[in-house]
Amino acid sequence: MTPVEITSLFTAVARGDTAAFERLYATTCAKIYGIVLRILRRHDLAADVVEETYMQVWRSVGEFDPGLTSPLAWMVAIARRRAIDAARLPGTGPEEGDPALADTESPGVLPRREMPEELKRLLTCIGRLEPDRQRLLLLAYYGAFSREQLAAKLDMPANLLKASLRRSLFELEQCLTS
Amino acid sequence: MSNFLIDEDTDLLAAEFVLGTLDSEERAGAHSLLKTDHGFIAMVRIWERRFGELHLMVEPVDPDVQLWQRIKSKVAVEAPAVAAEGEPPATAAEAAAVMEPPKPAEGAAAEEAKPPETPASEAAPSPAEAAAEVAKSAEPPPLPPRPPGLPPAPDLVVPPAADIAPSPDPRALEAIVKSVPVEKVAISEPPPLTPGFPRLVERQADVIPERRRRQREVIIDVVRSRGRWRAVSMAMMALLAALVGLLAAWRFAPDQLPAGLRPAELMMSIGIEATPNAAPALKQASPESSFDE
Numbered sequence: 001m002t003p004v005e006i007t008s009l010f011t012a013v014a015r016g017d018t019a020a021f022e023r024l025y026a027t028t029c030a031k032i033y034g035i036v037l038r039i040l041r042r043h044d045l046a047a048d049v050v051e052e053t054y055m056q057v058w059r060s061v062g063e064f065d066p067g068l069t070s071p072l073a074w075m076v077a078i079a080r081r082r083a084i085d086a087a088r089l090p091g092t093g094p095e096e097g098d099p100a101l102a103d104t105e106s107p108g109v110l111p112r113r114e115m116p117e118e119l120k121r122l123l124t125c126i127g128r129l130e131p132d133r134q135r136l137l138l139l140a141y142y143g144a145f146s147r148e149q150l151a152a153k154l155d156m157p158a159n160l161l162k163a164s165l166r167r168s169l170f171e172l173e174q175c176l177t178s
Numbered sequence: 179m180s181n182f183l184i185d186e187d188t189d190l191l192a193a194e195f196v197l198g199t200l201d202s203e204e205r206a207g208a209h210s211l212l213k214t215d216h217g218f219i220a221m222v223r224i225w226e227r228r229f230g231e232l233h234l235m236v237e238p239v240d241p242d243v244q245l246w247q248r249i250k251s252k253v254a255v256e257a258p259a260v261a262a263e264g265e266p267p268a269t270a271a272e273a274a275a276v277m278e279p280p281k282p283a284e285g286a287a288a289e290e291a292k293p294p295e296t297p298a299s300e301a302a303p304s305p306a307e308a309a310a311e312v313a314k315s316a317e318p319p320p321l322p323p324r325p326p327g328l329p330p331a332p333d334l335v336v337p338p339a340a341d342i343a344p345s346p347d348p349r350a351l352e353a354i355v356k357s358v359p360v361e362k363v364a365i366s367e368p369p370p371l372t373p374g375f376p377r378l379v380e381r382q383a384d385v386i387p388e389r390r391r392r393q394r395e396v397i398i399d400v401v402r403s404r405g406r407w408r409a410v411s412m413a414m415m416a417l418l419a420a421l422v423g424l425l426a427a428w429r430f431a432p433d434q435l436p437a438g439l440r441p442a443e444l445m446m447s448i449g450i451e452a453t454p455n456a457a458p459a460l461k462q463a464s465p466e467s468s469f470d471e
Contacts, residue, residue: 018250018257025246030238037239039198047245054249058256068223073230080198085209088202110235119231137197141232144198169193170186176228 001027006071007064014062021058028072029054032079039083039144040092049086053079070116084144125175133168140165192221196229 001009006027012020032053037046056078064074086092112120126134132154140150151161194200195208211218427435 016257018253021253022246022250025249029245030240031233031236033241033245034236034239035233038236043242047241050241050245051249051252055252055256058253069227069230073227073233076233077196077226077230080196084198085205087198088200088205115234116231118227119234122228122231140197140199141229142236146201147199148201150199165194165199166190169190169197172228173189173193 003070003072007066010061010064010071013058021054024057025054028075031072032075035076036079036083038142039080040087042092045086045092046083049079049082052082056082080144087144088146121176125172128175129168129171133164133171136161136165137168137172188215188218189221192218193225195222196225 006024009020009024009027013024029050033046033050036049036053037043040046040049053075057075064071068074069077110119115123126137129137136150136154139145139153145153147162147165148158150156150165151158154161156164191200191204191208191211195205200208208218212222424439427439432440
């Protein structure tokens with residue numbers, strides 16, 4: 001479904017149209033669930049977060065501003081915020097999650113011709129970072145690991161990792177705003 | 179709080195908040211900034227937009243079919259008392275009814291689930307505004323169409339890193355891209371038997387009577403409050419008529435008024451020393467001057 005179609009579903013949902021909300025769920029839930037599951041690595045927690053996400057979408061879809069972001073990215077931002085908050089609660093760390101999922105942190109692939117300009121630009125800028133930092137940034141984004149977890153995963157001292165992460169973000173910002 | 183905090187540290191805090199690398203304590207701090215600091219809110223939005231499309235590279239995973247049932251039943255409780263499906267509220271009364279915050283029927287759990295930066299009253303969409311806003315922007319957003327959920331055809335798959343020209347080592351990105359966790363997820367827990375989407379069979383039956391009932395309540399409320407306002411306005415009219423009558427009596431027939439209502443008496447009763455002759459003297463002066471020719 002295209003962003004335009006999702007935006008028109010948003011319009012209907014804002015009016016309280018439950019059938020439109022069902023269609024919105026049907027077209028977006030696998031994407032949202034995939035993102036949340038990658039962060040939480042547990043199906044039960046992921047389902048709870050996805051439920052909260054759709055309830056928030058139902059209640060606040062009127063706040064969506066199509067001038068700022070795509071409708072799916074708006075939903076993803078809500079879902080990621082909630083998923084990361086849930087991942088930081090005690091007893092929800094990756095060590096409690098499915099061990100089969102603990103070491104999996106990388107995304108799938110998308111044909112470049114299907115990428116919107118924003119994504120191409122972002123990937124180009126990420127590609128300009130040092131290889132270790134590229135990995136660090138993507139690992140951080142897709143797995144939403146804390147710095148401490150990242151340091152353990154990458155076998156780096158915590159302060160070095162923090163400096164490296166901040167440097168990457170700074171360079172990324174420079175590249176994206178140039 | 180204000181925009182004073184727009185600096186490099188705040189910018190990096192916003193970036194790390196969006197990226198997800200803050201620990202729980204730092205995240206709690208960021209959440210409280212999100213409630214008060216507009217500069218921080220703006221930065222978080224900017225970083226969310228910057229990273230926004232990375233989600234396109236995440237493989238979709240079908241959730242359990244039960245999940246929709248859970249969401250559906252919550253939505254049925256919250257469904258606003260809108261008029262007929264697909265129609266915007268027709269009258270001001272309906273719009274006002276819809277703008278009330280959702281009924282807190284799902285209890286404390288849902289309250290906690292809300293992010294702190296969107297209190298209930300804000301979270302409740304105002305359909306009139308929302309419709310206007312989205313209608314305003316019904317023009318196509320900048321992104322080209324794309325099927326987010328479709329797995330790419332194998333021969334078309336190009337690891338993004340391979341295309342990134344200035345990357346010093348494209349293999350780094352590629353290596354990350356290659357291991358796909360979601361497949362393991364699917365294997366570790368088999369997908370539900372009906373991966374399709376459950377239809378909302380009883381949706382009409384569930385939602386519409388509830389909606390009608392609320393509409394009726396709203397109408398009754400409106401009629402009642404209209405009655406109250408009508409009574410108040412009648413009382414004000416009566417008071418006005420009495421005052422006009424009194425003024426007319428003072429002007430045209432001051433002698434026939436009961437003593438207590440005469441201007442001089444009234445003024446004395448509220449403590450002003452009356453000069454009873456002043457007004458009549460003036461009154462008599464003008465007729466005399468006009469006849470004096």
